Amino acid sequence: MTSRKNRLRVIPLGGLDEVGKNMTVFEYGDDMVVIDAGLMFPDDDHPGVDLLLPDYSYILHHKEKLRGIIITHGHEDHTGALPYLLKDLGQSVPVLGTRLTLGLVKGKLEEHRIKQPKLREIRPGGHINLGQFGFDFIQMNHSIPDSVSIFVRTPVGTVLHTGDFKLDQTPIDGRSTDFAGLGRAARQGVTLLMSDSTNAESSGHTPSEAVVGEALREIFATARQRIVVACFASHIHRVQQVCDAAVASGRRVVVTGRSMINTTHIARELGYLHIDDADLIDAYDVGDMPAERVVVLCTGSQGEPLSALARIANGDHRTVTIERGDTVVISATPIPGNEKAVSRVVNRLYKAGAIVIHEAKRGVHVSGHASAEELKLMLNLIRPANFMPIHGETRHLHAHADLARSVGVSDENVFILENGRCLELSERGVKPGEHVTSGVRYVDGLAVGDLGHLVLRDRQVLSSDGLVAIVVVVDTQDGSMVGETEVLARGLVLGADTEDAIQSARVRADKVLARLSSERVTDPTVIKQALRDSLSQYLWETTRRRPMIIPIVMEV
């Protein structure tokens, strides 16, 4: 039997059956390395939650083994859990990434006041060792520069973790995917391929980023007034193309939105974004420039309510207003769940008089993820013995698995796992292993933790049906009621006459209290339950709603 020591355990802690919070643990003997530490932004199922993190308690419980955390690229769904993880580890662990990735990570860690992190720069094409692991980094294309795939070399075989990628044959910085590097490593044999499934449902190829430059140049050449372009701040190639199109059309660029300002600053400093100081103007000077000489580059492509673009659309941006005939380009696709928010901003921009060009039209956006044909190419290039689709909802993982089978990977070598389920690689082969602790940690205001379904369930009830509180004062001496019963409702429609309804509820409650009193019931728990039942029934009859009932018994 293979001893536990001689097995590689690959443990996805996030990124399966979800888009976001990517994190994978590699464990062999006494060594553990983590690839990516990402966050996820919450949807309507998590009202009021700020961020979701993977539950990384498995890492914390084995932190003495942890040799390093490697980040594939600088997007928040791959880096955003890092500050929390480092704080919770309470020890200095090497964080490895390419130059731009580390530049962005550094900014985040500073915001979280994490002092002197051990940042170690890696180079595409380079190699490093951590414990018994060896790592080779391969240059890839994605919607942020300096992304890498990682060959993980272990005593029981090689794993290729692609990170996020597309295969752009004409990348705008000239840095193509390192096909030769992938091929060279592949020839030595790859036991397991873990590959990005985000666009597995899209047929064909993802168009090159260069397509967007052409579209922007054409739009900028014909726009007669001010131009506003919104895109992801981290999409440095996109930002570069906006700047280039601006300069080519005799315009200067105004950068607005906190993350856009931060990211362009870092990217320029590190040499990933090229624009002359002379071609930039301050947002406060934008009013002095003729409209046809200006491009406003801003955040808000996802319809975020507090973003620069939303403020501009609502007419409450400090320095930028829309005049009839201005052009607004939204150079992004709504992430699933953001469609309505984006639509709201687009509608407001139209109402303000803007000509709005968004993803549906004229090629102002392309994806950063490989489509089906590129994914098949990757599978054929690597020819892995085993395949595990990662980064995607179940539907995407299954679509990717179908692609793998279509290029000849046997069904028994395809592993669709859940977060927390180990894949074990040994001399004897590959098989799913045990479950480790996994799940979600919520960041909610200043609180981080398991928040629990209780609070979320409360919020959901509150948000759909509101609440009714009922307060009674009981004399602890004799159990008699003192004063008037108070009933109040929030977030709930109580029929045509709210006062009437409240009064009826109070009468109903008082009857219950009188009965309890005559039965000499003084236990507050019993009183509360009786009030809850009675009110709940009354409200269902009159409103067909089940609001949260909060009975409060005050003892004096």
Add this chain to the structure above:
Amino acid sequence: MTSRKNRLRVIPLGGLDEVGKNMTVFEYGDDMVVIDAGLMFPDDDHPGVDLLLPDYSYILHHKEKLRGIIITHGHEDHTGALPYLLKDLGQSVPVLGTRLTLGLVKGKLEEHRIKQPKLREIRPGGHINLGQFGFDFIQMNHSIPDSVSIFVRTPVGTVLHTGDFKLDQTPIDGRSTDFAGLGRAARQGVTLLMSDSTNAESSGHTPSEAVVGEALREIFATARQRIVVACFASHIHRVQQVCDAAVASGRRVVVTGRSMINTTHIARELGYLHIDDADLIDAYDVGDMPAERVVVLCTGSQGEPLSALARIANGDHRTVTIERGDTVVISATPIPGNEKAVSRVVNRLYKAGAIVIHEAKRGVHVSGHASAEELKLMLNLIRPANFMPIHGETRHLHAHADLARSVGVSDENVFILENGRCLELSERGVKPGEHVTSGVRYVDGLAVGDLGHLVLRDRQVLSSDGLVAIVVVVDTQDGSMVGETEVLARGLVLGADTEDAIQSARVRADKVLARLSSERVTDPTVIKQALRDSLSQYLWETTRRRPMIIPIVMEV
């Protein structure tokens, strides 16, 4: 000056800058006719609201003029407000529609216990008069049979209201759009075209419904186990094609989901859906049939949590379970806002072992609305003197306006209005007129009314930040506090130790109360405000949240 009597007022009460609650008033002299009375389903901005209706108080205020309500087709965004409107009118008003439309309306009115409504059947190609208005009905294609466009003849010109439409050259029931009828009426001159903008942003033509039949037949021919198909219940053509493909592949059809059962029943009875009794089986008998002989036809294509498909996906449908290798076809596109709900169901189906085929793949859905080229064809066929895009968000209305300009409608003859804004037609021309009362009526449990932003705002605060209630008992004799201050929180994370936090809040509140008491403050309003301020500040400091604070002062 043209007197008010000689003007036609076209008043959109719903359907502009929104998708849903379509309703337009036509008013001339002492006559008023309403086209469509639709509802809208709420989104996340309206937590807990069941339905949204147009505010039709303008109609109620002028009900003595109301000669009839004409319904263009049987979808709920065109019919759903009808029961509410009829009840509020409190008088019998003719409701006009085609055979199937009335069949579906009748069912709805019965549910609402509206007795003996005056239903008057109209025929495509037919003509009727109501007051000084004349109406010609033109057969159109849409995702429900028996849809019509309406020429509204008035003393000051003709208006064409298209309703929802597409131009299907190969409709599966052989009933094409009546191009000749449109052309004949157009030759007499159309003063105003009001046309469906839903798909104005989509280039090209919308594919024919017939495409879906081919896709279904191909899928059914190769599926080796059970097949489940979800689509809109009202999409009778789609349902027909599912039934035809089932019979062609030697399968029998099980219908499940309340609205699917109701609608197929009505459609069969009225002769719009053709399937032999022998080809239908009861849901309770499905277990006795070999899997490869069954097609389950169900609701839930929008991911509705209580629908048949969601229950099937979750494994809690009464009679239908998913076995590994079953095929599930979702024959619909998610309506904007439903993407995540649909995705959730798709993911669950994959987990249950199903092969899932949805809109992204293999042509199992086409739209029921005309795309850009069809909209331009309509404009060129009608050659209206004036154009008003309807049925769509502002972005769609603007895109449609662009199409109109591209085929030669002058900018000054294009009218993008808001709900409640009249368009006035007289001998002297067409111009926007005054605003009438318009907006939203909410249906929330048993309550219908203006619900108000207050309740919604409460719910939004509650849903994101939760609530903290603080209760104190005051002796009215001397203003002194009696008993302990009670603090309780719901839907809110209070840091690592909730008990600690509650205790600190209580201490903070007691200090405030002691100060007020020493200052001899006894006014409950002042006490409440002081408690609210103090708690709000404390919670912001410790949680960075602004929950709803509910101070309750009980007097004994």
